[in-house]
Amino acid sequence: MSETPFPIAIGADHAGLPLKLVLQQALAEAGHPLLDCGTNATASVDYPDFAHAVCAAVLDGRASFGVLVCGTGIGMSIAATRHAGIRAAVLHSTTEARLTRAHNDANVAAFGARLVGPEVALDALRAFLDTAFEGGRHARRLAKLAPNAIPANG
């Protein structure tokens, strides 16, 4: 999927499991070392448990990027973005994938297994991993992501 096979952490809930299996097979075939944070069963589980495990791996350097899958991708993206240092984007297209890497330096890609099909998700994930952050004015904006940037009378 990209020239350097950097490590990737992947996780999903029960709704995301089928798409997780597709994505992790493609990542493995592309040579990426994978940190599989589960779930690997169909029993109902709580998506934040898997989001936190994947984010911990990205934040401590075991993984360069994280991939998360749930029904819509939204719950996973919220749980992931709660972590300072994690910027999660729900991807529906290569366009979103390219723009969020270039502009937001997103480091977690989230997918909705009930909303996007595997080929669309695979193309978006490839675009995500192949796009570099542009820096510049976008870096200034990332520095303002912390809530303490709220103006006192905001």
Added chain:
Amino acid sequence: MSETPFPIAIGADHAGLPLKLVLQQALAEAGHPLLDCGTNATASVDYPDFAHAVCAAVLDGRASFGVLVCGTGIGMSIAATRHAGIRAAVLHSTTEARLTRAHNDANVAAFGARLVGPEVALDALRAFLDTAFEGGRHARRLAKLAPNAIPANG
């Protein structure tokens, strides 16, 4: 857009301004008191400034929901979700809008003005405002959104 005209805070960056104008006109026509957090000019601005202002209004009760618009919606959703108590969803469809209210109790709707057209965004916003949170197992998952839910060896 819904039976009770609860107050809504709205904000956008320069890329989101055209869609913000469409959404705020529709919300006003539906009778919602609006807290306009800007921007209202075409000059380049930093999206987190507007996300933080809208989230502050939701968190202190001046607004029941927040609406944010940037180029993709993703930067806004990341900046908003950094706030404990804010759950932001980027909306591309009525399906996402319905599911994220029902399952994630999302309280901020984010839109990408460069990716979705105004009619699609309006339908999604109406579905968002018209859908109630389901509670139950979904409430248990929301309680796990905080990063301190990371297991020590996660």
